[in-house]
Amino acid sequence: MEEESVEVLTPAPDESAFAERGYAGPVTDTEKNFAEVLAEVVCVERVSVDSHFFDDLGANSLVMAHFCAKVRKRADLPSVSMKDIYRSPTIRSLAVALEKTAPTAAESKIPAQIQVVEPAGTLRYVLCGTVQLLLFLGYSFLAGIVTARGYEWVSDGSGPVDIYLRSLLFGGAVFLGLCAFPVVAKWILIGRWRAREFPVWGLTYLRFWTVKVLLHANPMIFFVGNPLYVLYLRSLGARIGKSVTIFSRTVPVCTDLLSIGAGTVIRKDSHFLCYRAHAGRIETGRVTLGRDAFVGEKTVLDIDTSMGDGAQLGHTSALYVGQRVPDGERWHGSPAQRTEVDYVRVAPTHCGTLRRAWFGLLTVGQLFLLYVPLTVGGMYMLLTVVPALDDVLAPGAVGFTSPALYLDALIVSLVLFFGFVVVGLATLLTVPRLLNLVMRPDRIYPLYGFHYSVHRAITRLTNVRFFLWLFGDSSYVVDYLRGVGYDLSRVEQTGSNFGSDVQHETPYLASVGSGTMVADGLSIMNAEFSSTSFRVSRASIGPHNFLGNHIAYPSGARTGDNCLLGTKVMVPLDGEIREGVGLLGSPSFEIPRSVERDSRFDHLRTGENLRRNLAAKNRYNIRTMGLGLFIRWLHFFFLTLIGLAAVDLHGVFGQLVIAVSLVLGLLSTAAYFILLERAVTRFRPLQPRLCSIYDPYFWWHERLWKVPDHYLNVFNGTPFKNVIWRSLGVRIGNRVFDDGCYVTERTLTTIGSDCTLNAGSKIQCHSQEDGTFKSDHSAVGAGCTVGVGALVHYGVTMGDGAVLAADSFLMKGEDMPQHARWGGNPAVESRIGDDDPATRRR
Numbered sequence: 001m002e003e004e005s006v007e008v009l010t011p012a013p014d015e016s017a018f019a020e021r022g023y024a025g026p027v028t029d030t031e032k033n034f035a036e037v038l039a040e041v042v043c044v045e046r047v048s049v050d051s052h053f054f055d056d057l058g059a060n061s062l063v064m065a066h067f068c069a070k071v072r073k074r075a076d077l078p079s080v081s082m083k084d085i086y087r088s089p090t091i092r093s094l095a096v097a098l099e100k101t102a103p104t105a106a107e108s109k110i111p112a113q114i115q116v117v118e119p120a121g122t123l124r125y126v127l128c129g130t131v132q133l134l135l136f137l138g139y140s141f142l143a144g145i146v147t148a149r150g151y152e153w154v155s156d157g158s159g160p161v162d163i164y165l166r167s168l169l170f171g172g173a174v175f176l177g178l179c180a181f182p183v184v185a186k187w188i189l190i191g192r193w194r195a196r197e198f199p200v201w202g203l204t205y206l207r208f209w210t211v212k213v214l215l216h217a218n219p220m221i222f223f224v225g226n227p228l229y230v231l232y233l234r235s236l237g238a239r240i241g242k243s244v245t246i247f248s249r250t251v252p253v254c255t256d257l258l259s260i261g262a263g264t265v266i267r268k269d270s271h272f273l274c275y276r277a278h279a280g281r282i283e284t285g286r287v288t289l290g291r292d293a294f295v296g297e298k299t300v301l302d303i304d305t306s307m308g309d310g311a312q313l314g315h316t317s318a319l320y321v322g323q324r325v326p327d328g329e330r331w332h333g334s335p336a337q338r339t340e341v342d343y344v345r346v347a348p349t350h351c352g353t354l355r356r357a358w359f360g361l362l363t364v365g366q367l368f369l370l371y372v373p374l375t376v377g378g379m380y381m382l383l384t385v386v387p388a389l390d391d392v393l394a395p396g397a398v399g400f401t402s403p404a405l406y407l408d409a410l411i412v413s414l415v416l417f418f419g420f421v422v423v424g425l426a427t428l429l430t431v432p433r434l435l436n437l438v439m440r441p442d443r444i445y446p447l448y449g450f451h452y453s454v455h456r457a458i459t460r461l462t463n464v465r466f467f468l469w470l471f472g473d474s475s476y477v478v479d480y481l482r483g484v485g486y487d488l489s490r491v492e493q494t495g496s497n498f499g500s501d502v503q504h505e506t507p508y509l510a511s512v513g514s515g516t517m518v519a520d521g522l523s524i525m526n527a528e529f530s531s532t533s534f535r536v537s538r539a540s541i542g543p544h545n546f547l548g549n550h551i552a553y554p555s556g557a558r559t560g561d562n563c564l565l566g567t568k569v570m571v572p573l574d575g576e577i578r579e580g581v582g583l584l585g586s587p588s589f590e591i592p593r594s595v596e597r598d599s600r601f602d603h604l605r606t607g608e609n610l611r612r613n614l615a616a617k618n619r620y621n622i623r624t625m626g627l628g629l630f631i632r633w634l635h636f637f638f639l640t641l642i643g644l645a646a647v648d649l650h651g652v653f654g655q656l657v658i659a660v661s662l663v664l665g666l667l668s669t670a671a672y673f674i675l676l677e678r679a680v681t682r683f684r685p686l687q688p689r690l691c692s693i694y695d696p697y698f699w700w701h702e703r704l705w706k707v708p709d710h711y712l713n714v715f716n717g718t719p720f721k722n723v724i725w726r727s728l729g730v731r732i733g734n735r736v737f738d739d740g741c742y743v744t745e746r747t748l749t750t751i752g753s754d755c756t757l758n759a760g761s762k763i764q765c766h767s768q769e770d771g772t773f774k775s776d777h778s779a780v781g782a783g784c785t786v787g788v789g790a791l792v793h794y795g796v797t798m799g800d801g802a803v804l805a806a807d808s809f810l811m812k813g814e815d816m817p818q819h820a821r822w823g824g825n826p827a828v829e830s831r832i833g834d835d836d837p838a839t840r841r842r
Contacts, residue, residue, distance in 0.1 A: 024050040030095040041067045049091040054592045065813025081828040086591045120201040125735045128201040129719035144658030167377030182214035193256040197283040200737045212253045227356040243531050254284045261291035263531040272301040277756045298552045300789045300807040312343045315552045316570040316586045318807035333587040334807045334825040341574050351446045351532035359448035409641040417633045432458045444535045462507045472500025473702040474621035487511040495617040513543030521550035568809045586825040601692035605771045613694035620699045628706045669711050674727045677707045685747035688776040698773045716740045752782030760789040
């Protein structure tokens with residue numbers, strides 16, 4: 001691969017784009033100084049104060065981010081954010097706007113409080129990791145004992161009925177044990193959670209981590225959206241009223257600090273953890289929701305936040321520390337602010353306690369009478385039908401070094417893996433369509449009834465991540481999504497119409513216009529919920545749009561043709577239909593749809609160039625898909641081999657071999673995918689790039705994204721996560737606390753020592769905008785904190801000790817000074833005292 005210098009991403013404009021179009025000189029000192037800085041950034045002699053940054057000067061957001069960074073370093077100029085740039089796109093209008101919002105002399109003299117991270121110490125860090133490893137080994141040994149003895153007892157049964165009953169009893173006991181164990185552990189290790197703070201890597205943290213891990217490994221997560229899940233949270237100490245419905249799979253940890261009033265609805269992908277990590281410490285705090293409150297999709301509720309009775313928080317929004325939504329008010333944005341938009345758009349219907357109770361009981365009956373016996377006894381029943389498999393798994397049948405064991409593992413893994421691919425795809429393309437025959441668009445149905453069960457089945461069956469991973473980032477994802485049920489009208493094939501992470505409530509009411517391209521992280525919200533009812537409605541994305549990463553797109557969105565929806569944008573539900581513009585931020589505001597600098601590869605997307613490039617990309621993607629299936633099967637073969645060997649050696653070494661196989665399975669999975677990813681990169685670091693999506697480099701980069709990394713979450717909150725990141729090529733310091741951060745381009749990322757990375761945060765060193773791919777280094781300095789759900793874009797530098805608030809979007813090219821406190825979407829410098837632990841009441 002040919003490498004390109006970082007200069008491809010720094011401002012190097014075409015001089016013709018900066019030709020003067022009527023020069024207007026500065027009048028004030030502020031205009032003069034702004035003009036000097038901008039001229040230096042865009043590499044011209046002088047800049048007219050009336051020239052439009054984007055239309056006249058041809059700058060883009062990355063160029064203007066460099067301008068903002070240089071301005072912030074000048075004491076004689078007011079601080080400028082990217083939001084200021086978009087709202088005031090000339091030097092003259094920018095100077096006037098900033099003069100109106102300039103802080104008073106008294107305010108400007110208030111120094112920002114600097115909170116220095118106290119390093120935990122290497123000894124405490126290592127000891128914590130050692131104890132965490134021992135706890136995992138102990139849990140694996142216990143699981144091995146239970147599994148071995150349980151299957152021995154099941155196999156002693158005589159006849160199908162006896163096997164069924166034994167499977168039901170054993171499987172039911174295991175399920176109840178897995179559910180009850182976290183509850184018991186929480187009450188023994190913690191008691192009641194209280195608002196407090198404690199350092200990471202200490203004894204208190206170990207107790208906290210143990211409970212958190214057990215909750216995340218809890219099978220009750222499959223009951224999200226079911227009244228049983230609410231009952232389970234109550235058993236953990238949460239104060240939850242009647243008729244509460246929770247769709248988010250993000251499990252709250254400090255449950256005693258969670259209060260939810262009757263009739264409240266919490267949509268999916270919402271974070272209400274009741275804790276956060278900040279400056280090397282865990283801080284716990286209350287999250288209080290009143291009666292009939294509504295929390296939208298992709299939201300974050302930080303600690304010490306509350307919503308009154310009947311309050312609403314819109315999608316893609318966040319409540320920062322100390323924020324409170326008064327009774328009956330509607331808020332949205334990050335940080336949230338008042339709005340008049342009504343986010344509860346479905347009328348209530350009758351859904352009483354008896355209906356909820358029957359739905360819960362039917363779920364329990366279905367679980368214990370069908371799923372548990374099928375899971376536990378299915379393998380044994382299969383062995384009685386296929387004696388050849390029984391011979392394979394018979395203890396002592398073959399030696400561990402026998403070629404027969406490897407041949408058996410090869411046959412079993414091939415049949416099971418590719419059988420899943422074929423049968424799973426056939427099921428996905430047929431069964432949901434049959435179920436959808438009973439659903440009617442825009443009709444209001446009560447929760448917890450027949451139609452609700454059908455809707456949940458459709459949602460689960462059509463959101464299988466494996467097939468999106470397989471077909472995504474290629475031309476073939478269009479055929480897959482159309483087969484699932486999407487209305488894609490007359491598609492203009494680009495080879496990158498969709499990424500590999502697209503969600504929906506129902507695929508049969510999702511429409512995407514011709515020529516539209518979608519990056520990863522799209523969630524189509526085409527079902528609406530109240531505490532008693534729901535309905536499915538069509539969500540339509542217009543033609544020739546581009547959707548960035550991590551967007552929740554609701555039905556009724558006020559966007560039309562030719563829109564650019566930026567990363568983490570809050571798609572509006574009010575106002576006129578936007579067309580031919582870009583939208584950025586939460587709440588969203590308009591930006592240019594595109595600029596001249598970003599259209600340099602457009603000639604490759606038309607005519608004969610497109611036909612030739614698309615054909616070449618398709619051939620490359622076919623090879624990538626084949627390679628992806630092979631590496632997934634090879635991993636499954638390894639796990640099958642370990643499982644068969646464990647069964648074969650069980651008669652010699654007893655339950656210990658089962659525990660060893662569980663540990664070996666996890667370690668081999670991590671080692672396999674780490675080695676595979678480094679092999680794909682040829683053990684070399686990535687280099688910053690600016691290229692077309694039809695450049696073979698981009699196709700190779702898409703292949704790199706195909707390397708599975710689902711195993712990373714197992715190591716969250718442990719020192720081993722840092723070992724994994726370092727093995728993958730991240731330049732990471734010592735004692736970094738990673739509670740669930742995701743890094744897309746590992747070798748382009750630098751993370752300093754003693755950083756604190758929260759759950760759901762992300763460092764993304766790339767961007768795709770229409771037909772252009774861009775990537776660059778991002779650096780997080782020592783002692784920094786990245787909040788829950790925050791996203792750090794490419795080309796970013798966070799100075800030592802900087803703090804990025806929850807759900808913030810730190811845009812490309814931004815340069816945060818040392819010990820700065822930024823927040824918002826897009827992120828800007830916070831006011832003094834915002835999000836400051838010293839200023840909020842404990």
